[in-house]
Amino acid sequence: MAGPAASGKGDRPDLLTAAIFVGFGVIGLWQTRVLDGGTLAQMGPGYLPRVVCGLLILLGLVIGIAAMRRDAAPIEPIKLRPLLVITLSIVGFAFAVTHLGFVIASMFLILAGSLADPGSNWRTTLLLAAGLTAFGAIVFVYGLGVQVPLWPQ
């Protein structure tokens, strides 16, 4: 993703930035390809998105070329555990809260989310999950009236 870089050259975080900008620009252009651009006086839905995407690609290229010529700089190491655990428990919560109700979803989110941290112990986590679920049910479901069933229906 960071593109080719000779050893000793290439600022990796900046190359990643370039890839993000160009990527957004290209996806945007691809998504708006069927839209009418219109004229300056009568802008169509595609006019401004294309301008923005064009600028993004241009900016990405400028940053990318500059980064290639700079000395090598590494990207911070990536730890997969928190990344995957947190993301998956959020997605799990979304499905659980709709189909199984708030209590199960909240317990799942906190118990699963706690796996992101290797140092947690089960007793504290269980207590925390129970406490937060009760708090959430009282404040959000009863207090603020969030339209969520508490239990599976």
Add this chain to the structure above:
Amino acid sequence: MDFINLLMLGFGEAITPANLSFCLLGALLGTLIGVLPGIGPTATIAVLLPITFFLPPLAGIIMLAGIYYGAQYGGSTTAILVNLPGEASAVVTTLDGYQMARQGRAGAALAVAALGSFFAGTVATFAIAIAGPMLSQFALSFGPAEYVALMLFGLLAATILASGPVLKAIGMILIGLLLGMVGTDQATGAERLTFGAVELFDGIDFIVIAIGLFGFSEIITNLERSGSAGVTVAPLTRLWPTREDFRQSWAAVLRGTGLGTMLGLLPGGGATLASFSAYSLEKKVSKNPQKFGTGVVEGVAAPEAANNAAAQSSFIPLLTLGIPSNNMMAMMLSAFMIHGITPGPSVLTNQPEIFWGLVASMWIGNLLLVVINLPMIGLWVRLLTVPYRLLYPAILLFCCIGVYSMNNRIFDVVLAAGFGLLGYVFRKANCEPGPLLLGFVLGPLLEANLRRTLLITQGDPGIFVERPISLVMLIATVALLALMIFPAFRKKREEAFQEEEA
């Protein structure tokens, strides 16, 4: 001028037990949801909107307004204590506020934020009362060309704030603009950038992006960096600002209040733009701008005063012209509409008790907020001693409920998780996501006004330099751009952010 009489009428309305208790309820709720990351005033007000139908008009509006400005107080608390802006307007507060907390000055930062906000709230309330009716005349002279120029200026000014290179910040704004275009095009009704997903036809919610980029990805990076050790808790030696803190911050509070009150007036401005601009103004007038980002008290005082002032003065366009300036004011507009009141000049003449009652309740609400916030600072500070492994599941839960409660859709939560991943990638690329939010908020307004301008002139962009207000703002924009390209200034700016990135 019988403005004193009108103000007395307002206080008479606001001081009735019912209205007073709804004011207190709103302020309390606002502080609570401002402190809780992940559930912002927009979501809360959306949830409470149907309830106000059962209240008298003024009581309901007073409560909703209280939530809005109360959240400005509360939002700063999490910004300072856990580097997590409870609200978009508190994003810049994290820069210096969190640094102050890490140096054991969390109490001082919180107190300065609360007192600055109270002062700003008081001034802004009187600004609405005195200048509201008059200033509406000035805003009336703004055409779409002026708005375009103003928004370009605002967006560019924000790039100075982002840590890291200006080019990256501009890129983040562009991505924000692009994300703001997702959904149904306002002018033509065409679907844009939706990937065919029906859920995206109404656009992406601000909350989804904010919680994803700041809430979720922050949790992930925090866990990655420190594991179970959690946020480093600096020793808290002093909970009250020193005399030195007061001396350094009073001028910043004054400037922030002035700037915030002005920027709150402008559509698209509001609390977020105000806090960003106040921070960059402070940095410019400061004798040692390189210290910003390392825990400077002015860096907390100015944006906090500004966002509170702007939160209140942003009611002016709504109350006097009937035009909501941001999505929060759009919520307030619908709260009025529920009771069959159309905000605008007619309310000022036909139902003065609504306008003046609301104005008076804002000042009372600000007083209540200081009473709620200052004694409880000790309580917020105690939150810092809670290890992160106990804190992050709570943040995670509030974020998830907050996103889900907007539309009760799985899609929103999954999308927010996606933005969490995106935010994680941004962090790995050393890109600061703050400007993205600004681009996202201003994008639709910018496009609408640009279209309107060029439709009027039949495609002639010359209007931007022919209208004096627009010309002044464009010159300021170009000057800003020139400053940033100017090597000496760039070097100084890089120095200013060096500490923060370390």
